[in-house]
Amino acid sequence: MSGSAPQPRYGHSAILTGSRILFFGGRGIKNACYRDLHALDPNSMTWYQGPEESGSPSGRYGHTANLIDNKKMFVFGGRDIDKFYNDLYVLDLELMSWTKPKTAGPSPCERANHASLLVGSNLIIHGGFRFNENEVCTDL
Numbered sequence: 001m002s003g004s005a006p007q008p009r010y011g012h013s014a015i016l017t018g019s020r021i022l023f024f025g026g027r028g029i030k031n032a033c034y035r036d037l038h039a040l041d042p043n044s045m046t047w048y049q050g051p052e053e054s055g056s057p058s059g060r061y062g063h064t065a066n067l068i069d070n071k072k073m074f075v076f077g078g079r080d081i082d083k084f085y086n087d088l089y090v091l092d093l094e095l096m097s098w099t100k101p102k103t104a105g106p107s108p109c110e111r112a113n114h115a116s117l118l119v120g121s122n123l124i125i126h127g128g129f130r131f132n133e134n135e136v137c138t139d140l
Contacts, residue, residue: 003047006038011061015073017093019043022050024075024091025060033059033080037091050091055098057089062112066123074123077111084110084130088123 012026012034020039027033035057037050057063063078063085073091077084086107090099114128 001045001047004049005047006036007032007034009034009061011063011078013063013065013075015065015067017067017070017073020048022065022073022093024065024073025057025063025078027061031081033061035059051096051098053098055100056091057087057098058085060085062114062128064114064116064125066116066118068118074116074118076116076123076125077108077114077128079110079112084112086110 006023007028009026009028012023014021014023020041023038023040025034036052037056039048039050040046041048057075058080060078060080064076066074068074071093073093075089075091077086079085086109088101088103090101091097092099108125110130111128112130115126117124
């Protein structure tokens with residue numbers, strides 16, 4: 001294996017795009033909440049480090065990531081040690097740059113450990129919890 005592997009973590013997201021697996025965020029040793037992006041090329045077993053610029057999401061875990069048209073990765077929600085999120089970020093996989101798009105309509109509640117799925121042009125967010133593990137999100 002070559003390149004720099006990410007620090008050990010859990011609660012990260014992963015998508016397959018082309019021949020690479022992209023990993024974002026997660027929680028690690030000493031409660032570290034990561035905002036880094038790593039890619040693994042399983043054909044060459046090589047790790048790559050992605051951009052960690054000012055436009056990237058804050059460190060988080062328990063979020064979801066979805067691949068859109070094999071060109072963009074959408075990251076929704078999650079949490080850090082003290083806060084839950086309901087924000088949406090987009091990573092343009094061609095430019096390798098993050099944006100936070102404007103959305104319309106009512107926002108889903110802040111949540112972590114939810115599921116998300118792209119259906120047509122709609123990103124469906126379901127379940128999860130917020131504030132404490134006993135408060136379940138019931139909106140869709």
